[in-house]
Amino acid sequence: MSLVVILVFCGLSAGVIGRIKGGSFLLWFAIGFCLPVLGTVAAVLYRYEQDELLRRCPECSAVIPLHDQVCMRCGVNLDWPDEVLQRPARTP
Numbered sequence: 001m002s003l004v005v006i007l008v009f010c011g012l013s014a015g016v017i018g019r020i021k022g023g024s025f026l027l028w029f030a031i032g033f034c035l036p037v038l039g040t041v042a043a044v045l046y047r048y049e050q051d052e053l054l055r056r057c058p059e060c061s062a063v064i065p066l067h068d069q070v071c072m073r074c075g076v077n078l079d080w081p082d083e084v085l086q087r088p089a090r091t092p
C-alpha cells in the first residue's frame with residue numbers, strides 16, 4: 001500500500017515538473033509513476049517546450065516546431081529548413 005503512495009507522489013512530482021516545462025501532465029505522471037525518481041529526474045532534465053525553435057512549412061505556411069519531421073497540418077515531409085524562426089519572448 002505504501003509503495004503505491006510513493007509511486008503516486010513520484011508520478012505527481014514528474015507530472016508537475018513536466019507540465020511547468022510545457023509538456024503533458026498525464027504523460028509525465030505516467031513516466032514518474034512507472035519509473036520512480038528516474039521519471040522525476042528525466043522531467044527536470046527535459047527541455048522547455050517554450051524554448052524550442054520554430055519553422056514555417058513551405059507547403060501550407062503553418063508555424064511548427066523545428067524538430068518536426070512531418071507538418072502536422074498538411075502532412076508534407078520536411079527537410080531541414082533554410083531559415084529558423086525565433087519564438088517571441090516569453091511573458092512572465
Ligand SMILES: [Zn+2]
Nearest residue numbers: 057060071074
Ligand atoms: Zn504544412
